[in-house]
Amino acid sequence: MSTTRKIAVVITARPSYSRVKTVLTAIKKHPELELQLIVAASALLDRYGSAVNYIEKDGFEIAAKVFNVLEGENLTAAAKTTGIGILELSTVFDNLRPDIVVTVADRFETMATAISASYMNIPLAHIQGGEVTGNIDEKVRHAITKLADYHFVASENARDRVIQLGENPAMVFNTGCPSIDIAKEILNTTSLTFNPYEKYGGVGSQPNLDNGYLVVMQHPVTNEYQDSRKHIEATLRAIQNSNKPTLWFWPNVDAGADGTSSGIRSFREQYKMENVHFFKNMDGNDFLSLLHNSLCLVGNSSVGIRECSYLGVPTVNIGSRQNRRDRGKNVLDVSYDENDIAAAINTILEKNSRETSQVYGGGDAGERIAKLLKELPLQFHKTITY
Numbered sequence: 001m002s003t004t005r006k007i008a009v010v011i012t013a014r015p016s017y018s019r020v021k022t023v024l025t026a027i028k029k030h031p032e033l034e035l036q037l038i039v040a041a042s043a044l045l046d047r048y049g050s051a052v053n054y055i056e057k058d059g060f061e062i063a064a065k066v067f068n069v070l071e072g073e074n075l076t077a078a079a080k081t082t083g084i085g086i087l088e089l090s091t092v093f094d095n096l097r098p099d100i101v102v103t104v105a106d107r108f109e110t111m112a113t114a115i116s117a118s119y120m121n122i123p124l125a126h127i128q129g130g131e132v133t134g135n136i137d138e139k140v141r142h143a144i145t146k147l148a149d150y151h152f153v154a155s156e157n158a159r160d161r162v163i164q165l166g167e168n169p170a171m172v173f174n175t176g177c178p179s180i181d182i183a184k185e186i187l188n189t190t191s192l193t194f195n196p197y198e199k200y201g202g203v204g205s206q207p208n209l210d211n212g213y214l215v216v217m218q219h220p221v222t223n224e225y226q227d228s229r230k231h232i233e234a235t236l237r238a239i240q241n242s243n244k245p246t247l248w249f250w251p252n253v254d255a256g257a258d259g260t261s262s263g264i265r266s267f268r269e270q271y272k273m274e275n276v277h278f279f280k281n282m283d284g285n286d287f288l289s290l291l292h293n294s295l296c297l298v299g300n301s302s303v304g305i306r307e308c309s310y311l312g313v314p315t316v317n318i319g320s321r322q323n324r325r326d327r328g329k330n331v332l333d334v335s336y337d338e339n340d341i342a343a344a345i346n347t348i349l350e351k352n353s354r355e356t357s358q359v360y361g362g363g364d365a366g367e368r369i370a371k372l373l374k375e376l377p378l379q380f381h382k383t384i385t386y
Contacts, residue, residue: 022366044367176361184363220256328357
């Protein structure tokens with residue numbers, strides 16, 4: 001007789017939930033798996049979009065909440081937030097006694113998940129390892145790879161890289177990216193089925209979207225955090241001068257977010273920005289639908305590299321945050337320069353074409369990961385392969 005495995009999944013930020021929503025659904029539906037959902041860090045905070053509200057609205061029961069974000073939005077606060085996360089998550093794991101802990105991607109809070117599980121001899125599964133970006137996220141991502149026992153990577157290059165890091169090839173699986181599962185659901189939609197202003201509020205003007213619109217999502221870069229205000233001001237000027245209807249989303253909690261946020265607020269006070277509306281957050285399906293029906297995405301979010309690649313949404317990728325990451329032909333890379341950003345937007349609008357790619361999978365990652373979580377042998381040590 002088979003026994004039910006308890007799978008603890010830790011969600012620490014707004015993007016993390018959309019990344020693994022289909023994994024959570026597949027675990028919840030699996031007759032031999034029990035989902036233990038832990039929501040922590042900025043996913044609990046209103047100023048970053050209260051991702052927890054969408055999690056509960058989608059019908060997921062939360063086993064534990066961990067409030068560990070230290071105010072400051074700088075490198076010291078990030079390090080201390082990670083430390084608090086280790087303390088709190090260790091207690092949560094001790095109470096829940098999961099069979100496997102699942103951590104997502106590369107945010108600094110995910111390091112706390114990985115360290116806690118590893119030191120408590122709990123098997124650790126890592127989603128989206130093996131990717132490269134050239135900043136602190138890459139260090140975190142590779143460190144978690146060395147702590148993890150199972151690796152559910154999103155591309156073939158990522159799988160090769162995890163194996164090159166010395167991991168057992170038998171424990172490295174190219175499942176594709178779970179966020180592509182959601183993108184697949186809305187691939188054939190041809191128009192928005194909701195009014196974003198009425199459904200999500202936000203602040204600013206409400207430009208008419210009927211003739212097309214831009215979407216902006218730009219986060220600070222942790223190793224360039226002191227320049228975050230200067231970086232966002234270049235994008236603000238480019239968008240203001242484009243005069244295109246624009247839907248702009250608030251940045252993550254990373255170091256430098258204060259500079260990004262204050263830059264937006266100051267610019268918004270100085271200029272009317274009649275073509276721009278600002279949102280904190282949005283349901284994952286609605287957000288991808290919004291992207292799918294947009295003219296292009298502008299900024300430095302990985303959604304431009306992953307989901308937009310699958311959907312074929314043109315992306316103006318600004319700066320170094322996504323350096324060296326696998327990408328499709330939808331991406332146009334530019335520097336932190338107002339004129340370069342404006343020129344790239346114009347190039348995309350003039351080209352008016354879309355190229356899709358399945359570099360991050362075909363839309364079945366959630367089911368594949370849930371199946372592996374049930375079938376893989378429980379282990380919390382590295383198997384020698386040489």
